[in-house]
Amino acid sequence: MIDVLAALVSPEFGLAxxxxxxxxxxxxxxxxxxxxxxxxxxxIASACSIPxxxxxNLISELGWLIVRTLLLLWLLAQWVWLSTMALEEGPRLAAxxxxxxxxxxxxxxxxxxxxxxxxxxxxxxxxDWVAGVDAQTPFVSAPQTEEFANHANWPAPSxxxxxxxxxxxSAVLTQAVAAAGxxxxxxxxFLLLLCLxxxxxxxxxxxxDSRRAxxxxxxxxxxxxxxxxxxxxxxxLVVFISNAPLPDPSIASGVGDPSRPAVDVVIAFAxxxxxxxxxxxxxxxxxxxxxxxxxxxxxxxxxxxxxxLAVCWLPLRSIRTLLxxxxxxxx
Amino acid sequence: MCQERPRSASAYSGNSGSRRAxxxxxxARDSLAEFFGDLVVKLALASIVYWLLQAAIxxxxxxxxxxxxxxxxxxxxxNMDTTLPGTGPLEALELSLDQFRDGxxxxxxxxxxxLGSGLNPISWLVSALRNHLxxxxxxxxxxxxxxxxxxxxxxxFCIGAVMxxxxxxxxxxxxxxILSDRLEEYFWSWFRFLLVSAATLLxxxxxVLLLADALRPLAGPGxxxxxxxxxxxxxxxxxxxxxxxxxxxxxxIALFLAYVLAQIPEITNALFSASTAGVRSGTxxxxxxxxxxxxxxxxxxxxxxxxxxxGGPGGNAPRATFPSSDRSAPLAxxxxxxxxGTPRSAAAxxxxxxxxxxxxxxxxxxxxxxxxxxxxxxxxCEPGSSVRAxxxxxxxxxxxxRSESGNPIANSxxxxxxxxxxxxxxxxxxxxxxxALARAAELSQRRREARARRSLQRIPPPGIGEESE
Numbered sequence: 001m002i003d004v005l006a007a008l009v010s011p012e013f014g015l016a017x018x019x020x021x022x023x024x025x026x027x028x029x030x031x032x033x034x035x036x037x038x039x040x041x042x043x044i045a046s047a048c049s050i051p052x053x054x055x056x057n058l059i060s061e062l063g064w065l066i067v068r069t070l071l072l073l074w075l076l077a078q079w080v081w082l083s084t085m086a087l088e089e090g091p092r093l094a095a096x097x098x099x100x101x102x103x104x105x106x107x108x109x110x111x112x113x114x115x116x117x118x119x120x121x122x123x124x125x126x127x128d129w130v131a132g133v134d135a136q137t138p139f140v141s142a143p144q145t146e147e148f149a150n151h152a153n154w155p156a157p158s159x160x161x162x163x164x165x166x167x168x169x170s171a172v173l174t175q176a177v178a179a180a181g182x183x184x185x186x187x188x189x190f191l192l193l194l195c196l197x198x199x200x201x202x203x204x205x206x207x208x209d210s211r212r213a214x215x216x217x218x219x220x221x222x223x224x225x226x227x228x229x230x231x232x233x234x235x236x237l238v239v240f241i242s243n244a245p246l247p248d249p250s251i252a253s254g255v256g257d258p259s260r261p262a263v264d265v266v267i268a269f270a271x272x273x274x275x276x277x278x279x280x281x282x283x284x285x286x287x288x289x290x291x292x293x294x295x296x297x298x299x300x301x302x303x304x305x306x307x308x309l310a311v312c313w314l315p316l317r318s319i320r321t322l323l324x325x326x327x328x329x330x331x
Numbered sequence: 332m333c334q335e336r337p338r339s340a341s342a343y344s345g346n347s348g349s350r351r352a353x354x355x356x357x358x359a360r361d362s363l364a365e366f367f368g369d370l371v372v373k374l375a376l377a378s379i380v381y382w383l384l385q386a387a388i389x390x391x392x393x394x395x396x397x398x399x400x401x402x403x404x405x406x407x408x409x410n411m412d413t414t415l416p417g418t419g420p421l422e423a424l425e426l427s428l429d430q431f432r433d434g435x436x437x438x439x440x441x442x443x444x445x446l447g448s449g450l451n452p453i454s455w456l457v458s459a460l461r462n463h464l465x466x467x468x469x470x471x472x473x474x475x476x477x478x479x480x481x482x483x484x485x486x487x488f489c490i491g492a493v494m495x496x497x498x499x500x501x502x503x504x505x506x507x508x509i510l511s512d513r514l515e516e517y518f519w520s521w522f523r524f525l526l527v528s529a530a531t532l533l534x535x536x537x538x539v540l541l542l543a544d545a546l547r548p549l550a551g552p553g554x555x556x557x558x559x560x561x562x563x564x565x566x567x568x569x570x571x572x573x574x575x576x577x578x579x580x581x582x583x584i585a586l587f588l589a590y591v592l593a594q595i596p597e598i599t600n601a602l603f604s605a606s607t608a609g610v611r612s613g614t615x616x617x618x619x620x621x622x623x624x625x626x627x628x629x630x631x632x633x634x635x636x637x638x639x640x641x642g643g644p645g646g647n648a649p650r651a652t653f654p655s656s657d658r659s660a661p662l663a664x665x666x667x668x669x670x671x672g673t674p675r676s677a678a679a680x681x682x683x684x685x686x687x688x689x690x691x692x693x694x695x696x697x698x699x700x701x702x703x704x705x706x707x708x709x710x711x712c713e714p715g716s717s718v719r720a721x722x723x724x725x726x727x728x729x730x731x732x733r734s735e736s737g738n739p740i741a742n743s744x745x746x747x748x749x750x751x752x753x754x755x756x757x758x759x760x761x762x763x764x765x766x767a768l769a770r771a772a773e774l775s776q777r778r779r780e781a782r783a784r785r786s787l788q789r790i791p792p793p794g795i796g797e798e799s800e
Contacts, residue, residue, distance in 0.1 A: 097500045225517075229501065236497050244489075270432050270474050277482035282493065289497055293505075296520030297604075298494050298527045298596050 008186045014193045015087060021197050022080050029200035030076050036207050037069040069207060076200050083196040090192070090228055094235035184286045188230030191287075195224040222294050229290040237282055237289075247275065373510060380507055389506075393499045393525070401529040405536040424543055424588070428481050431581045434560025435473045473578050473585070480589040484539070487595045491531030498525040527599050534599045542591060549584060556580050 007013055044062050047053055075082070202220040205213040288299030383389060498521060505521035508514040549556050559577045747765075750758035 093504075232501060233497050236500055237493060240493055240496065266436050266474070267433065270436075270478050273475065273478035274481040274485075277479055278485050278489070281482060281486045282489065285490065285493070289494055292494075293498060293501065293524050294517065294520060296523040297600060298524055298531070 008189055010091075013189065015084060018083055018193055018197055019080055022083065022200065025197065026076055026079055026200050029204040030073060032201075033069060033072055033076065033204040033207055036204070037065060040065055040207070065207070072203055072207060075203055079200055079203075083199070086196060086224075086228060087192065090231035094232040097232050097236060184234060184283050188227045188234070188287055188290070191223065191230075192227035195220060195227055199224070222291075225294045226287065226291040229293060230287050233290045233293070234286045237286060241279060241282055247271075377510055380509060384503055384506060389502065393502065397525060397529050398495060398499075401533050405533040408533060408536050408540070424484050424539060424546070425481060427546060428477050428484075428585065428588075431556075431560065431585065432474060432477045435470055435477075435578060435581060469575055469578050473581050476582055476585045476589065480585045480592070483589045483592040487535045487539070487592045488532065490596065491528055491535060494528035494531070495525065498528055523603060527596070527603050530603065531596055531599045534602065535595045538591060538595055538598070542588065546584065546588070556584065 041062065044058050044065070048055060048058050198220060202217050206217050285299060292298045383392065502521065502525070505518050508521075509518040556577065559580070744765075747758055747761055751762045
């Protein structure tokens with residue numbers, strides 16, 4: 001896992017694919033740029049021939065156009081080098097901000113360490129514990145006895161069922177947090193690669209001076225800046241979470257103890273779940289924070305809240321889908 | 332031709348520096364004073380940026396002034412002297428949520444105990460499937476939602492600090508951008524981000540204080556819902572319906588709590604941008620989510636009970652409409668063709684009478700007992716008239732008349748103009764009204780264009796220089 005995450009963060013990841021893509025796109029963008037500039041020059045030249053035209057304005061326009069075209073052509077010619085630099089600058093900036101502990105490998109190790117707090121040993125250990133507890137006969141007597149006040153005597157089938165559900169949920173949530181971490185590492189990188197790939201096209205369109213082209217370039221620049229800033233943001237977040245006094249998963253303390261009441265397992269699960277959701281919420285914020293930094297609008301937890309609600313509604317929606325399939329099959 | 336361009340500084344603010352330098356090289360008549368004025372401003376700004384970017388000064392400004400300032404404000408708002416203001420109310424909220432959770436789990440044990448009793452294995456199985464599983468699912472949902480609320484409560488306090496740390500760490504990248512006209516807005520974006528992040532703590536404290544005050548009678552120690560949980564836990568046997576009822580209250584409270592806490596950054600954003608759009612959209616999305624979940628569960632219930640869909644062949648959902656044949660009938664509610672069994676596809680066709688279904692207010696229907704919905708316009712044109720306008724208006728007023736199918740005979744602009752020219756006062760008023768609307772629309776369009784020009788200052792608007800000449 002560490003190797004995969006480190007590979008995702010490292011500047012070399014995707015560089016070869018990007019370079020081979022740019023080999024085709026950059027000349028095409030240069031041709032587009034030259035064509036647009038040629039059209040504009042022809043337009044200015046024809047405007048000069050109109051009687052009463054402001055020659056000084058037109059000449060300054062022409063000069064500015066030529067300078068800008070040359071500048072953009074140079075930029076396009078250097079685009080592969082600039083892309084490499086942009087890919088390298090994210091980790092370097094992250095390392096500068098949070099210290100030397102932000103090399104790709106160390107960052108990945110820290111990310112994995114956060115997810116590993118809720119490790120599979122804990123989760124599958126709980127499942128083992130459920131299987132190892134002595135099964136009791138189901139309760140068939142009247143419930144007005146002393147033993148009902150004691151949680152340790154909870155009916156075994158119910159306890160088994162609930163604890164197994166809890167353990168399965170823990171496994172799912174742990175994997176979800178690990179996946180969120182990997183996605184939060186991978187997503188800005190993919191976004192950055194995509195933006196750098198589209199970059200020559202965006203640069204070529206700047207010379208048109210049209211409103212739509214300008215909006216496209218601004219959007220591209222903001223997205224690229226967000227993607228570049230995502231890695232430093234992630235490094236700061238990881239350092240913050242690593243240094244925060246997060247308690248250890250409480251569900252782990254009961255693994256291997258057959259005398260532990262099932263109620264305690266559920267309470268421990270609820271505590272772990274709250275902690276896990278907090279970590280997930282912070283990890284979920286990497287790209288939104290980077291984006292908010294560029295746009296001046298800090299993100300809220302609403303999207304995370306909506307995601308969590310959607311997960312809560314997932315069983316209902318799944319049942320609905322199953323029922324609709326069943327109804328369709330019956331018809 | 333040889334005039335100055337007074338608007339060049341504002342209109343060409345985008346790439347003005349290099350562009351104006353080129354212009355100056357070719358046309359010495361351009362505003363040199365403006366150019367040098369801008370230069371002085373830029374130099375002053377550059378010196379401020381240089382001074383600001385020195386490590387000690389930057390750290391002092393960001394940490395001591397902005398962060399500590401908002402923190403002190405939050406401490407004053409919470410009337411506390413602790414290191415992290417608002418933690419007291421936050422702890423109270425956490426305690427309430429934990430009490431809920433313990434209550435759910437404690438009551439769940441009793442519900443489990445009371446279920447599945449009896450020697451008959453079939454009844455045990457039915458009980459397990461209908462009650463046991465349902466109770467487990469509800470209890471699981473309560474536990475997850477309570478954990479979510481707790482995570483959001485903690486996250487609301489963490490996220491502001493994290494965002495401020497990110498903004499402060501990346502600040503030296505953004506501060507120099509103020510020197511470039513094109514990139515200046517990114518500096519202001521960063522500055523706003525920093526302010527909002529710092530203010531999130533303040534808003535969080537206030538929200539948590541308000542929530543703690545509001546929820547104390549419900550969820551605090553000795554609160555009504557907490558009391559219900561206590562009585563459930565203390566009961567020797569428990570009906571699962573009682574458990575579900577109290578668990579639902581806990582779900583509602585926890586959802587409300589989680590939603591409000593998740594909105595803290597949005598509220599701060601709204602505070603700094605003087606717009607509540609984010610909060611509104613967040614509310615809308617949350618309601619939509621809840622609605623979707625609710626509709627999904629309703630569909631499940633409906634499909635389980637084999638209820639017919641509304642409007643379907645077996646659906647008898649009542650609808651209010653007008654009888655299509657008599658347009659002058661009173662505006663009473665009557666069964667629609669859909670309700671009478673007309674298929675939905677047929678009812679939705681343009682020629683179908685159901686297309687003319689109109690909902691009217693009860694007051695309007697009472698006041699216009701003898702007129703249809705279209706005649707009411709004419710009745711208003713002729714105050715005191717309670718008879719059909721088409722019968723009383725002069726021939727010029729036939730523009731209000733309707734064909735047998737109920738459509739206006741003369742609904743075109745030309746027909747209205749013609750009627751107004753013929754001296755119909757109602758048509759004249761309509762024309763005046765139309766012109767007023769057109770003027771308002773034109774004014775609004777002009778304002779929109781002016782706003783668009785302002786927001787796109789980087790683009791030299793074509794023809795601005797020519798306009799001023």
